[in-house]
Amino acid sequence: MLLLPLYLWLFIGREAVNLIETTPFAKAFFGLIVVPLIVAIIIQKWGINAKVGSRLIQLSGWLPVPFMAITLFVVVASQISKLSGSFYWIGKVIPIYIAFMVIMPFISKTVGKWLSLDVPTTRSLIFRGSTRNSLVVLPLALALPSEVGLLVAAVIITQTIVEIMGELIYIKVIPDLVLRD
Incomplete structure (x- = not known):
C-alpha cells in the first residue's frame, strides 16, 4: 500500500x-x-x-465467508447502477482474470512440490494464491476522481466475482484433477 x-x-x-x-x-x-x-x-x-x-x-x-458474501452483495448493489459505462473495460479484464485462475493452481502446485509441502497445505496454497483481497482496495478506488474511480471499482468488483466463481470450480477440480490425495 x-x-x-x-x-x-x-x-x-x-x-x-x-x-x-x-x-x-x-x-x-x-x-x-x-x-x-x-x-x-x-x-x-x-x-x-x-x-x-x-x-x-x-x-x-x-466469519470471513458470510462477511465476504455480505460485503460483496452490498458493494455490488451500491455500485451496479454506476457501472453501465464500464462494460467495455470489464470485458477486457475478464479473460485476464480467468487466465490467472487457470494458471495459478499449476504454479502453486509446483511451488508446493518445490517446498515439499503436504497435500492439504499445497491445496491451501493453490486457493490462497489464486485469490486476492481486491475488495480491500475498493474504498481507495472510490477515493479517486469519479470517472476513474468508477472504472477502477468496476474492475475490482469484476475481479472479485470471477475469483468467487473460480473458487467454486476449484472446490471440485483441485481435489479431483490437479492435486489428489
Missing part, C-alpha cells in the same frame, strides 16, 4: 499525481485498512494470552 503512489507514477506517469485526492485516500486507507488491522492484531494478541480471547478467535474462524 505504501508503494501504491510509486506504482501509479510508474504505470501512469505524472498524471497519477492528479488522480489521487489525498484526503479521501488517507481516510479510506486508515479507516478501512489500518484501523481494522490494528484491531485484528490486538484481538489475536489478546487471544493468545486469554482464555476468552482464544475462544473468540475460534468462534470467529467461520
Whole structure:
C-alpha cells in the first residue's frame, strides 16, 4: 500500500499525481485498512494470552465467508447502477482474470512440490494464491476522481466475482484433477 503512489507514477506517469485526492485516500486507507488491522492484531494478541480471547478467535474462524458474501452483495448493489459505462473495460479484464485462475493452481502446485509441502497445505496454497483481497482496495478506488474511480471499482468488483466463481470450480477440480490425495 505504501508503494501504491510509486506504482501509479510508474504505470501512469505524472498524471497519477492528479488522480489521487489525498484526503479521501488517507481516510479510506486508515479507516478501512489500518484501523481494522490494528484491531485484528490486538484481538489475536489478546487471544493468545486469554482464555476468552482464544475462544473468540475460534468462534470467529467461520466469519470471513458470510462477511465476504455480505460485503460483496452490498458493494455490488451500491455500485451496479454506476457501472453501465464500464462494460467495455470489464470485458477486457475478464479473460485476464480467468487466465490467472487457470494458471495459478499449476504454479502453486509446483511451488508446493518445490517446498515439499503436504497435500492439504499445497491445496491451501493453490486457493490462497489464486485469490486476492481486491475488495480491500475498493474504498481507495472510490477515493479517486469519479470517472476513474468508477472504472477502477468496476474492475475490482469484476475481479472479485470471477475469483468467487473460480473458487467454486476449484472446490471440485483441485481435489479431483490437479492435486489428489
